[in-house]
Amino acid sequence: MSLPFLLEIGTEEIPDWMIVPALNNLQDMFQALLDQHVLGGRVTAVDATPRRLVLRAEGLLERQADVEELVLGPPKSAGSGAAAGFAKKMGTTADQLGTQSTAKGEYFSFAKRTQGQATAAVLAHELPNLILKIQWPKTMYWNGKGSERFIRPIRWLVALLGDAVVPFEISGVKSGKTTVGHRVLGKPSLAVTIENFDDELRTNGVILSANERRDKIESGIGALRVKPDPDLLHTLVYITEFPTPILGNFDRSYLELPQEVLVTVMRHHQKYLSVEDADGKLAPHFIAVMNTNTDPDGLVRHGNERVLRARFNDARFFWDQDQKKALTARLEDLKTVTFQAKLGSYYDKSKRIVDYVEGTDGSADAQRAACFCKCDLTTEMVKEFTDLQGVVGGLYARAQGESEEVAQAIYDHYRPLSMEDDLPRTEAGRIVSWADKWDTLVECFKVGMIPTGSKDPFALRRAAQGVVRLIVEGKVDFKFDFVDGPLREFMRDRVEYYFRDVRGFRYDEVRACMAISWDNLIELEERLEWLKAVRPTPDFEPIAASFKRIKNILKQAEYSDLSAYREDLLEAGPELDLYEEIVRTTSLPLESRIAALRPKVDLFFDKILVNDHRENIRRNRLALLQSLLTEFSEVADFSEIVTERQS
Amino acid sequence: MSTGLTFQETVFRLKQYWSDRGCIIQEPYDVEVGAGTMAPETFLRVLGPDPYSVAYVQPSRRPADGRYGDNPNRLYKHQQLQVILKPAPADVIDQYLGSLQAIGIDLKKHDIKFEEDNWEAPTLGAWGIGWQVMLDGLEISQFTYFQQCGGFELDPVPAELTYGLERIVAFLQNVDSVYDIEWTRGVKYRRVRLVEEYQFSKYNFELADVGMLWQLFDLHEKECQRLLKMPDMVLPAYDQVLKCSHIFNLLDSRGAISVTERVGVIGRVRKLALGVAAAWMKRSEAAA
Numbered sequence: 001m002s003l004p005f006l007l008e009i010g011t012e013e014i015p016d017w018m019i020v021p022a023l024n025n026l027q028d029m030f031q032a033l034l035d036q037h038v039l040g041g042r043v044t045a046v047d048a049t050p051r052r053l054v055l056r057a058e059g060l061l062e063r064q065a066d067v068e069e070l071v072l073g074p075p076k077s078a079g080s081g082a083a084a085g086f087a088k089k090m091g092t093t094a095d096q097l098g099t100q101s102t103a104k105g106e107y108f109s110f111a112k113r114t115q116g117q118a119t120a121a122v123l124a125h126e127l128p129n130l131i132l133k134i135q136w137p138k139t140m141y142w143n144g145k146g147s148e149r150f151i152r153p154i155r156w157l158v159a160l161l162g163d164a165v166v167p168f169e170i171s172g173v174k175s176g177k178t179t180v181g182h183r184v185l186g187k188p189s190l191a192v193t194i195e196n197f198d199d200e201l202r203t204n205g206v207i208l209s210a211n212e213r214r215d216k217i218e219s220g221i222g223a224l225r226v227k228p229d230p231d232l233l234h235t236l237v238y239i240t241e242f243p244t245p246i247l248g249n250f251d252r253s254y255l256e257l258p259q260e261v262l263v264t265v266m267r268h269h270q271k272y273l274s275v276e277d278a279d280g281k282l283a284p285h286f287i288a289v290m291n292t293n294t295d296p297d298g299l300v301r302h303g304n305e306r307v308l309r310a311r312f313n314d315a316r317f318f319w320d321q322d323q324k325k326a327l328t329a330r331l332e333d334l335k336t337v338t339f340q341a342k343l344g345s346y347y348d349k350s351k352r353i354v355d356y357v358e359g360t361d362g363s364a365d366a367q368r369a370a371c372f373c374k375c376d377l378t379t380e381m382v383k384e385f386t387d388l389q390g391v392v393g394g395l396y397a398r399a400q401g402e403s404e405e406v407a408q409a410i411y412d413h414y415r416p417l418s419m420e421d422d423l424p425r426t427e428a429g430r431i432v433s434w435a436d437k438w439d440t441l442v443e444c445f446k447v448g449m450i451p452t453g454s455k456d457p458f459a460l461r462r463a464a465q466g467v468v469r470l471i472v473e474g475k476v477d478f479k480f481d482f483v484d485g486p487l488r489e490f491m492r493d494r495v496e497y498y499f500r501d502v503r504g505f506r507y508d509e510v511r512a513c514m515a516i517s518w519d520n521l522i523e524l525e526e527r528l529e530w531l532k533a534v535r536p537t538p539d540f541e542p543i544a545a546s547f548k549r550i551k552n553i554l555k556q557a558e559y560s561d562l563s564a565y566r567e568d569l570l571e572a573g574p575e576l577d578l579y580e581e582i583v584r585t586t587s588l589p590l591e592s593r594i595a596a597l598r599p600k601v602d603l604f605f606d607k608i609l610v611n612d613h614r615e616n617i618r619r620n621r622l623a624l625l626q627s628l629l630t631e632f633s634e635v636a637d638f639s640e641i642v643t644e645r646q647s
Numbered sequence: 648m649s650t651g652l653t654f655q656e657t658v659f660r661l662k663q664y665w666s667d668r669g670c671i672i673q674e675p676y677d678v679e680v681g682a683g684t685m686a687p688e689t690f691l692r693v694l695g696p697d698p699y700s701v702a703y704v705q706p707s708r709r710p711a712d713g714r715y716g717d718n719p720n721r722l723y724k725h726q727q728l729q730v731i732l733k734p735a736p737a738d739v740i741d742q743y744l745g746s747l748q749a750i751g752i753d754l755k756k757h758d759i760k761f762e763e764d765n766w767e768a769p770t771l772g773a774w775g776i777g778w779q780v781m782l783d784g785l786e787i788s789q790f791t792y793f794q795q796c797g798g799f800e801l802d803p804v805p806a807e808l809t810y811g812l813e814r815i816v817a818f819l820q821n822v823d824s825v826y827d828i829e830w831t832r833g834v835k836y837r838r839v840r841l842v843e844e845y846q847f848s849k850y851n852f853e854l855a856d857v858g859m860l861w862q863l864f865d866l867h868e869k870e871c872q873r874l875l876k877m878p879d880m881v882l883p884a885y886d887q888v889l890k891c892s893h894i895f896n897l898l899d900s901r902g903a904i905s906v907t908e909r910v911g912v913i914g915r916v917r918k919l920a921l922g923v924a925a926a927w928m929k930r931s932e933a934a935a
């Protein structure tokens with residue numbers, strides 16, 4: 001008979017963004033537990049609300065199967081005394097023993113039968129550990145020092161195998177068959193079975209399924225045109241147990257404020273979805289998602305409108321206040337704004353950004369944007385709405401009569417914020433963005449603030465990724481020639497990651513091309529494109545294999561100073577043929593040379609023994625191969641290519 | 648809605664509610680602090696093994712937040728109702744929700760959410776895990792399970808609940824400006840506090856004597872260090888920490904602390920705070 005299983009971990013409100021990874025982790029660990037203990041069954045569903053993680057499994061055995069294993073005892077020659085001792089150890093009598101013949105002779109043996117454990121017992125033993133092993137970004141303790149840690153306090157546990165409770169305890173909470181409803185809409189104590197669990201929760205104000213909560217929000221929004229925002233929707237799904245969207249309004253006069261400001265206030269501070277009119281312009285409405293079923297007296301809507309009004313009033317006040325001092329007059333004020341404790345102020349940083357922009361021949365507009373790009377950090381607007389740094393500077397620059405080019409460059413200069421994010425729209429914007437990020441990298445590495453493992457508090461990986469994209473896709477004219485030390489290694493990894501994981505070049509192609517040089521990313525990109533194009537041609541892989549062979553031969557020969565070969569030492573036949581083909585094809589493009597040289601190289605290795613017993617001949621042949629390798633190594637180190645034969 | 652409780656009635660109700668649940672009702676600490684957490688009733692009492700539950704209103708001074716009384720929602724000095732429950736009871740959230748009902752909030756007609764917000768005060772060597780509590784989109788409380796204070800892991804773990812009283816009462820009374828809150832029937836918040844907001848904003852931003860403040864900072868720091876060398880002078884020493892912390896905030900609002908100085912000054916306050924916490928722990932260990 002197989003049994004269903006249900007686990008619910010009841011907690012106080014878990015941060016929304018941690019829930020899905022934790023569920024996946026729980027699912028994997030539980031399935032591994034079933035497999036490891038041979039309990040049968042598989043996880044069929046996981047789901048969660050902010051207050052509960054739920055896992056369902058089906059097809060569990062009632063108990064593990066019994067296991068029989070053959071245990072060898074002493075040799076038969078040891079006699080009956082030894083046999084009795086062995087039997088005693090096995091918990092049996094000598095007449096139950098068998099014999100087993102092995103290469104070393106006859107041995108006493110016993111077919112030892114281990115009874116399988118009840119599944120409930122195994123789970124009861126394993127579950128506390130498994131639950132406490134769920135990975136969270138940050139955990140807490142709530143019952144005093146040294147007590148169990150979890151993301152938030154565990155307040156109840158439901159664990160049912162069929163109809164029976166799997167009994168265990170975590171931090172004073174005993175598992176049972178009683179769950180808890182919604183804080184306001186449900187009963188605080190609720191007996192459940194595996195069969196009625198979801199329904200009982202539902203009648204107590206909890207929609208367990210995240211998908212269903214999402215659908216409920218979306219259908220509640222109905223035909224309203226909402227600015228698409230999957231991240232915010234995800235958050236709303238996971239901060240509610242019973243989401244209900246409501247429509248609120250704000251005064252049309254606030255639409256005079258920049259849309260960016262309004263949307264940020266609504267999104268980041270209030271978790272409201274923005275509403276658009278038929279033309280895609282921001283409309284004076286918002287959608288808030290409640291964690292309850294109704295707003296009978298309109299109090300929730302009224303309250304949210306009131307909060308938003310205060311927020312918008314603040315924003316308007318900040319805007320007016322900030323206009324009293326021009327962006328360009330704020331440069332001096334940056335002296336009191338810390339960039340990083342060890343790295344001085346944003347004033348210093350601004351100076352350096354300007355230098356970098358000048359150094360890469362940035363336009364006058366780019367230089368002006370660079371100079372004032374950080375000035376918005378002293379504005380009330382950015383102090384309040386940090387996410388709008390850059391954007392606010394750009395808006396103010398425009399309002400204060402700076403050229404569109406300067407305004408846009410300031411506006412965009414934090415971009416790209418992610419791999420998917422767009423680059424700044426203008427050349428000036430891209431140069432300033434690059435200079436800002438590059439400066440951060442250089443300065444942080446200078447004082448040893450280097451990311452390690454998962455620790456990257458200054459988001460240097462993101463900055464470096466931005467730098468790579470700005471050079472390759474944004475055509476910012478910068479090369480890594482003079483970059484060395486840990487920063488060089490760090491950038492190298494980022495370049496490799498970019499071309500491989502973002503651009504989709506094969507890893508061996510990236511390694512082959514980068515082995516030659518990666519100082520100039522534009523040129524690296526061209527070589528990668530070339531290699532990718534030439535790779536499927538029939539002669540390519542064989543010649544790559546030959547190059548690997550050449551490299552090995554040279555390596556084994558351990559010559560470091562192979563001077564030019566002498567033509568007069570070349571022997572007629574495959575050796576001279578190869579030489580002549582090299583000379584003949586010198587001016588041809590590389591892809592044509594590959595086709596021409598491949599049969600000659602093959603023949604050379606077929607017929608010629610490089611390690612000739614005459615030292616001068618041997619040296620000369622090695623030198624020929626070295627020169628061939630060098631000529632081909634302008635594009636890529638072919639020996640890095642993984643060929644068919646190897647894989 | 649506009650028939651909501653007055654400011655002082657709200658305070659009375661909350662104090663009564665927590666008194667009924669076994670809290671000591673304390674009066675505000677009479678040295679300037681930036682938050683209720685800094686009052687010794689929290690900072691020191693959360694340390695060590697003794698259970699302690701307390702509630703008090705703490706005027707909290709943040710010089711840089713002053714707006715000369717012009718801004719309807721921002722204040723140099725606001726009133727926090729601070730509750731410490733040590734150890735945190737298992738039903739602490741239900742107790743908290745009960746307190747909202749006690750001040751007339753019908754939870755069936757409102758929307759309550761607990762949104763992640765971990766609290767940290769590096770100058771106090773303190774941090775905790777918790778939420779901001781949102782009522783119809785308004786942040787009304789900070790709810791924290793203290794994990795560390797003064798650099799010490801806490802055992803038992805206290806829960807700290809803070810109520811932003813001005814916000815909550817403005818909500819209850821449905822007014823858009825804190826200055827329109829009825830403090831008691833017929834008396835507005837404006838009449839009680841506006842002049843204070845204006846004068847202190849002007850003083851904090853424009854007039855405070857920077858040279859004098861630096862001198863005071865040094866003097867209080869020295870006094871704290873001197874007291875920390877003596878047995879059983881923890882509380883007087885802690886007063887000196889609070890003085891330093893407030894003077895630091897004043898210097899900051901005067902724009903008198905440069906980037907390079909800033910970290911150092913914060914470090915000096917932190918060092919004193921950690922020293923006091925260590926002395927308090929030593930004392931409670933000796934008593935045990």
